[in-house]
Amino acid sequence: MEVSFPASSFRPPAIDRASARYAPWALVDRDAYFAAHENDTTAEAVTSTGHAVRVTFCLADPAAISHFCVHGPAFDRDDFTMEPQVHSSAKGLVLLRFAFTVGPRSTHRGSRLAEYYVYKAGRGKPPSLTPIPPTPPGATNSFHTCVLPLDDDDDGEFFLAELSMTKSRSDYGLHVFSSKAGEWTVRQLRLQTPPGVRKRDLPGPNDLDKVITLGGGAVGWVDLWRGIVTCNVLDESPILTFIPIPMLEGNVDREGNSRLFRDITCCDNGFIKFVELDLRFKKVPDHHNYKTRKTTKDLDSVEIMYDSDLLLYYDYPLEHTLADDGWKLRTCYRHTSWNYWRKGHAVDIDEISADNPEHFMLLPQLWDARAGRSTLRNTYSAFPTLGVGGSDVVYLMSKLGYHAKNAWMIGVDLGEKRVDVVVPVSSERVGYFKPEFLVCEFSEYLNATPSTRAEEVTRSPNGAQDDCHLSSGNLFFALVFDFTFRVHIFVHGLGMLYSDTDAGSPKSVQPTKRLPTEIHADHMSNYS
Template identity: 35%
Template sequence: MAWITIASFNPSSLTGPYIAGGASPRSSAYPDWVLLRKTARISAFRNATTAEGRTAEGRAVEVSFWLVDPPGVSYFSVHCPGLQEDDFSGEPQVVCAEAAFVLFRVRFSFRSERRISTHHFVYTARGAAGPPSLQLLPEPPGVEAVKSHQLGLLPCGGERYAVAFLDRNWTARGDAWQWQFDAYVFSSETCSWSKKEASMGLSESDAALLRPYATSKQIAVGASALGWVDISRGITLLCNLFDECPVVKYIPFPAPGVCITPYYRLTRHSAQCFHDVACYDGLIKFVEIGFDGPDCMIKGKGWRATTWIRNISWGGWRKHTRVDVANISVDPRYSALLPELWNHETHKLELKKLVFLLPTLSVRNDDLLHIMAKVGGEHDKAWVIAVDMKSTVVEGLAPVSTGRYCPSTMFSPCAFPSYLNNMTQETSLKNHSLVVMEESWKKRKFKPRTG
């Protein structure tokens, strides 16, 4: 029987790593990995994860992480002394995260000048080497503006990393039109960008798939490749990133694309509700959710999750695991939290009584699939449920506030907390004291945001 794990996390208030819930106590201060909410809170709270940096104009930026065990949802907060929430253009947002690094975006709104200033930072969990650091990513020379979804992050050992983006153009060469890719690579060692022309490793059919390409996430694949994921079609790979002439390849998904239909002016039935991609140690994992009919995302609708795996060198995908929601075992003790799952005829708890929203694969070497689901479509609260696809059991669940609709992925799996566990004991004790002080100051000085 699976352990009952209920993560103690209220996303409407700040919490610390010592408040995390789990199946059993752990000796380390931080989880090995977390489900990090992609959008940040604006808050002046600090802890031992806090790192400070500055924009190119000299404005101070502070970032802190508030971490709980999965399936609880962690989040990060950003503070810029002297600025209020209205001075930000939207919430700061995670772009991608790999190993000890988190790449995130901050935008400021200058209403008097009618302009928006965008800044990208890389957070590094340095462990025993010292407190976490924050580095501003400079703009690449000769490029007007880099969009966040173009950036990918590749760990290079220790505290070294590279950030890259592909600038692609549909150009005429002779009598034919084809893609031309320029790879821009930033090195944390030199703190500078380099530009390389990438060679094409694309078939004619793969090149055609890139025309309507839309990036939804980025993954690091092994030690020298980055992947930009179109969650409905496939992965554009930039291989041999550090060579003079990197190679662009394309890996289509093993499942057909998903029909996208509008719902209350939101793309509710988007591919993010059916697919997810993750990579562990060079092995790419892909999951597709299939429903018992075209009208998905309604209570009581059956669904199945199928995962495939592949390496870049393989000739295709290999089917890995498959689970039907009807066969997933739910411990009866969860009825205290979700009595709506109870089936009076079978005398069992059934996951299909929830409205399925989003799948998220683990970034570890396991068969865990995290799903977000609601009791009803109108509810503001959802549940993140960890399902072991191999043993077909619910491993844990945690509540999270979402709002009425969830049109896109809300959180990102991150492994950087495991690097924080190497911090010195003195730093960890300082963190604990800060958490205690912040909880006591919360009601006196700050009003947490809701949602």
């Protein structure tokens, strides 16, 4: 069976590294390029087809987008059903997914036969690529399998965890692979939810957007519209729990590609950070071919009024079109043990300073003649992305038009309310806001020695420290708030020390007024 790939899949963009050392983290395009590129990141493995495949990462300093290339001397392009993909990454490990049309595990006979490989960046050692045995019957080899390294394990032991969802939205199959045992285990689990939770508020079989590690053996499967299914996959008796995510106003049905507007990450020690790009629109009257009866007021602007203008009658309703009216970036955070989210930042596009001369030279279209200064209003932005470490910088893929062929990665420092970095994206995949990328830390483990704290700060796009300060304070503040919040409940006569499931939630922040649901859904279709 012949498989068709776009020409861009065979033309990887050029990569420009700023120094000899790899950056502490990278933004990696999820989809591979088919190209015979090799460097010191190249690793090789033998696939189920009996042929060798080589993987090479081409890494750029963030906020530039990195990518990886795949090739094998005995492989043809028709041997793949899709581009190999990066599924998850943790510390020095990267989980890759391959799907072949040939061999004993051809995906023509079932999606579960797609193959996993774990790439390991060995500190001071050549990288390795390890094939994973087939998943057991019932597993789907989904796009949201997590690689989980053991902390401080010199032997490189790791686990893979996949959650198979059913149509009931409450019954799951947890599939865990141990590199030490070399086999998969399967458990049937039921999601623990508070009473009264509706099925529509829980992730469905096709609703997951990403998977994140939450510290220790905890993993979170994320539906960016609804919430996170969490589980410590290393427990002897694992339990599935659910953390809801605030709903986007006007999108009750949770429609559209959520990744275009939202992202979530785990900073450290179970602290989760969430960001949303809240687009605003306004209705603009469409006056095209629309005439109205003239009145005496028109004499202020015209010299002649014809009889036909005075007798004109037009009974069709005035139509409107949608126009962008800016956006707002909002962040909030929580610990996995809390039963509330705490407000981080809320920054409007008009509050963001973009007056750095270097950025203007890269993107002179930032100049806004109406405002008399450089702003982001002339750009279309999507894919808000949180970096590593919980800094205040949110990265956006921005273009000058929905279908423009050129794009820029723009980093916005929400704490300082300014554009922090502007980097052009030299990829043919930027049409329709592609590619989709993943934040990875394995680049740091490709260096022979660990980076010092000073080096990490220097290589950070904004030169700032990436402590897990969670926007509105530091880790200490967050823990103190949680403690004082509980004490406050206790001393006000509730009679008992409330658990996380009993404690009240902080007062919510009123969102800005938006257009009706259908208007938001119509606009989201432009990105799909």
